[in-house]
Amino acid sequence: MISFATDTLPIRNPRTGEFDYHIKPPSQNDVEYICYQLRKEQVAWGQMNINHRVEVLQAWKKAVNNQKEALIEALCKDTGRQWESLLEADIVASSIDRWCGIAQNFFTPATLRQSSIPFLSIQQDLVSYPLVGVISPWNFPLLLSLIDTIPALLAGCSVIVKPSEVTPRFIKVINETIAKVPALANVFIYIEGAGETGAEIIKHADLVCFTGSTATGRKVYQAACDRFIPVFLELGGKDAALVFEGADLDKAASALLWGSTANAGQSCLSIERIYVQASVFEAFVEKLAAKASEVRLAYPSVDSGKIGPIISDKQVSIINDHLRDAVEKGARILTGSSQCELHGGGYYCRPTVLVNVNHTMKVMNEETFGPIMPVMAFEDKEEALRLANGTFYGLSGAVFAATYDEALEVAQQMTAGAVSINDAALTAVMHEGEKNSFKMSGIGGTRMGLSAIKRFMRQKAYIIKTNENPDPWWF
């Protein structure tokens, strides 16, 4: 077999613009060998009692906590931001606890039961997919590398994770924590690499989970299809918020500012379009622009403000393109950046409120992934829903109205997997709701709740002839 990428890849620092790190993707042979080993070790891992797997993950939780400072430092360098890096490192422990709880309640020993046919009994079994491949994005490098991984490990799978090459500095630290727990190290590894390493994983995995752009997600679906394996894709969004007359405009403005600009808008569940009922449009926009103009950049120091750098330089071009396109087509910037601003080598975009926008603009149709808030007026509920649903994405959304009932009735007609009511982007904090991605925002089962664990196992049935059948079937 031919090796393809023994060369190192230089990695850009989002705060300085300097290429101050490098990764060395494994060769094709390396990936194949790692997958072979993981698959071999999975046999024992998959047969292990759930309490044992829980113990192993709890040991890993301690190892992660022991290395938390190093992890946060790496994540800060990877992403150029602080608050979200602290959050990401904190969430590992609570995620492990949550998934362990769900898994322990789920796995019970299979028993033989009488079926409705007198001479047949039945027993159910669960068989883990041996090797799960996880390909994760740069916007929450640690968090999104674990969202499928922890339930897959608890389901008894081996897992190989390939995070984005844009944010690879945390990989060494996380692999060190895994190495601290030998039983886990047998079945779990992170590897460095770019797209071609991800493609290599798909060649060996039995199931693939991908979080990232819709464009790349379609390629992953294609590669999984070629190998005839199942795939779970969580892709882009163009989440709409609807603000109706009667809603608390001040609270709506605060919530939408958070929902649109947290992590500098670099979240799939960011609010990317705001539609406001015409009668309250001016009042809302005034509040939003005032609040937005007060938000500071996290520059010169990482704790100077809330808005960190745009992590990926490719994303900078997209944001700039969307802003340019909108202004050329008549949009007006009330506050914010007309283009990403270069400070100390990093690109930053201020919370930016746009009005005079319409659906001919990229900023209303394509995922921007920046802290941009285009605001557009609607007359009535029908128009609001037509605008909100007029996208090929369907990840989530938000509705603000005078009463929960009024908001809920609108939410039920939105073609998206989750809708926040009288707040924005609540899927960022809520892990209990099971939800699917609609339209081009994803494919496959929910990543929350028990269903998320079940995805990683196949059901198997034993059908047992327990009594004498009066006659052979028909011979």
Added chain:
Amino acid sequence: MISFATDTLPIRNPRTGEFDYHIKPPSQNDVEYICYQLRKEQVAWGQMNINHRVEVLQAWKKAVNNQKEALIEALCKDTGRQWESLLEADIVASSIDRWCGIAQNFFTPATLRQSSIPFLSIQQDLVSYPLVGVISPWNFPLLLSLIDTIPALLAGCSVIVKPSEVTPRFIKVINETIAKVPALANVFIYIEGAGETGAEIIKHADLVCFTGSTATGRKVYQAACDRFIPVFLELGGKDAALVFEGADLDKAASALLWGSTANAGQSCLSIERIYVQASVFEAFVEKLAAKASEVRLAYPSVDSGKIGPIISDKQVSIINDHLRDAVEKGARILTGSSQCELHGGGYYCRPTVLVNVNHTMKVMNEETFGPIMPVMAFEDKEEALRLANGTFYGLSGAVFAATYDEALEVAQQMTAGAVSINDAALTAVMHEGEKNSFKMSGIGGTRMGLSAIKRFMRQKAYIIKTNENPDPWWF
């Protein structure tokens, strides 16, 4: 848009070999318009109370029962066989009742519940996929056209079904029964056509279910991937049976004869390979060959015997090729046909027992889909499992041993979705076990039990801010 197939297709009669029927596949425009209508009508169907959908399906059950004779007559002509046609027509009613029962217990009104976060409540919702496309095979034309369809209808989807062009005579009758129930006719139709009509359905459906060969299933997966829609595939099998020393050899021989030759072997869940422990090999083979030689062809009349014609003339070539290949490589036919036999224009294959077989032969590797029983010896459990699992299929299997426990222990190590214990092909009669297809035998969730209904709906979550949050998130 360009029409592609306004010409009629002549259809071969499997008993006479004559092309005595024709179908006229709809044009591209027709398919598009039918799908548009079904999708439009689905809105009301999907919002309907489950009890109402159950009533509609129960009304349809009556309509099917009223036309049962015509349905059986059409199925007999389509397949050239009687017993299985009676069974197929009978199963409609029991399937509807079973699925209605499962659905009625499942759908309960969604309620708001407090989440673990004090100021957030959550409510779950289910959103049906608007239009499900079902592409079904010729081996059980009615039964397999309904296996995904009834749960999809109960889930609130519209359904368009395209049965195989090999067995299309029952379509007119089934559409007449649907027309008798106007509420159902709005959301449910069968259309005639071959592969290109199936491809046209995939262009418009929101989810595709396909039952058929692995080769075609891969193309369906590809087409679904191109459209970025989910797909459920139930494909081929090469089911192995393992017979251990201590098993009741007489019962095993009867069960395996049934499991291998029912419907002339034209079932995905047919036993296609029999492995017998060396110490009882001769005794088992003698019994199997004796029993097999007594089974009669359903010729000259449809009730002359149990073995009807091979339905598809393409399959005749495959069976002949597998038999020829096996004999050339040293296999010995103890009883049966060395090639399919032509009687009155139809092709028949007798229950055929082969010994001296090995894994270089097509008959041990590729799906034969005929009443062929290649029998091979093994020494111990390890060899038995290596042989049984040495296939790229993983649909189902069977184990015969002295005790259930001994058989179960082997069954747990078989890489297949369902294993019959001390009987064969029990998935044909058992609808309670939830099971997935392993390896190349399929992809997507189980077609049995509640999970089968859930496949047709997306989960949606409403996350509601019910109390005042002490602070806006971080602004």
